[in-house]
Amino acid sequence: MLSAGDHGFPFPILIGDIGGTNARFALLVDTYAEPKQLPPIKTGDFPTIEEAMQKSILDKTSVQPRSAILAVAGPIKGDEIPLTNAGWVIRPKDMLASLGLADVLIINDFEAQALAVATPADEDLVQIGGGSIRPSSSRVVLGPGTGLGVAGLVFAQHTWIPVPGEGGHVDIGPRTERDFRIWPFLEPIEGRMAGEQILCGRGIMNLYRAVCAADGEEPVLADQAAVTTSALSGSDPTAVETVSLFSTYLGRVAGDMAMIFMARGGVFLAGGISQKILPALMRPEFRAAFEDKAPHSALMRTIPTFAVVHPMAALSGLSAFARTPRDFGVATEGRRWRS
Numbered sequence: 001m002l003s004a005g006d007h008g009f010p011f012p013i014l015i016g017d018i019g020g021t022n023a024r025f026a027l028l029v030d031t032y033a034e035p036k037q038l039p040p041i042k043t044g045d046f047p048t049i050e051e052a053m054q055k056s057i058l059d060k061t062s063v064q065p066r067s068a069i070l071a072v073a074g075p076i077k078g079d080e081i082p083l084t085n086a087g088w089v090i091r092p093k094d095m096l097a098s099l100g101l102a103d104v105l106i107i108n109d110f111e112a113q114a115l116a117v118a119t120p121a122d123e124d125l126v127q128i129g130g131g132s133i134r135p136s137s138s139r140v141v142l143g144p145g146t147g148l149g150v151a152g153l154v155f156a157q158h159t160w161i162p163v164p165g166e167g168g169h170v171d172i173g174p175r176t177e178r179d180f181r182i183w184p185f186l187e188p189i190e191g192r193m194a195g196e197q198i199l200c201g202r203g204i205m206n207l208y209r210a211v212c213a214a215d216g217e218e219p220v221l222a223d224q225a226a227v228t229t230s231a232l233s234g235s236d237p238t239a240v241e242t243v244s245l246f247s248t249y250l251g252r253v254a255g256d257m258a259m260i261f262m263a264r265g266g267v268f269l270a271g272g273i274s275q276k277i278l279p280a281l282m283r284p285e286f287r288a289a290f291e292d293k294a295p296h297s298a299l300m301r302t303i304p305t306f307a308v309v310h311p312m313a314a315l316s317g318l319s320a321f322a323r324t325p326r327d328f329g330v331a332t333e334g335r336r337w338r339s
């Protein structure tokens, strides 16, 4: 495997986390300086990523980057990378020419989230339940956001290796009597109930509407933010149940991922929604569902679960990687372009 550790990136390095709604950038002047964070931009405000980078970054700083490492939501195949949920198409070859860069690497957004939990700072984490991190053991990141992102992080041969995948699309099924009443009303994708149909922003609405339908009620809350806000304040019993079930189902899937990776190094909840519903995740449901994995409940009780509360976790992961790429086994085949 050719990894970035074989050849570092020339400084200054522009790092970027490009989501469906927001793009966040920072500049790294050298290995030792703290990353200089730039104001976040809305992807919808610029027709192309080159224009966004030129107008909102390069025109506003005297530091001209020589390389760029970008994390994007979506598959990275070929020389044209369309962004899931955003209108931009990334063309790294054009970027080299138009922005005067010598080196561009594009990785998956949850790979960047995984890099961020290799050596997280204590203040960036809130532990949910018991267990403790076993150093050098595998870790898992999962994040409900626009979709449900999942990645593993494996330690081997003195390097942290992020393992991106499509873990958000695993099947999810009913277990309790209540689940069996709600499931028929959940909207499937092509006939199948996948984790991402429930465990993301629009998934909260899918679950809320299904809970209403199971009880023969009309939904009154307009969007997912209204559901979580009403749940946290306790003002709407159906919203309270929706968020309680959401926590249970997230705990189940998080537990499944922990078992797949034998993640004795911990399970980390990233993404905007985990932070917004943290008080609900601290209640018993999430952790109870995580541990409820007979015949492996004793093992599960030893595995810690955390919410990542760093506001720009993906950028911090990219920054750690950009500074010392040799510490990470980030594959670069087909994802690195040089002038």
Ligand SMILES: Nc1ncnc2c1ncn2[C@@H]1O[C@H](COP(=O)(O)OP(=O)(O)OP(=O)(O)O)[C@@H](O)[C@H]1O
Residues within 6 Å of the ligand: 018, 019, 020, 021, 022, 144, 145, 146, 147, 200, 201, 202, 204, 224, 225, 226, 228, 229, 271, 272, 273, 276
């Ligand atoms: N208070 C809230 N409660 C529940 N869901 C919310 C709330 N606020 C926003 N959302 C939903 O969270 C999702 C966005 O999640 P997140 O902030 O993690 O973004 P993301 O997936 O990283 O995407 P991007 O980086 O493009 O903004 C959207 O579906 C949005 O509707």
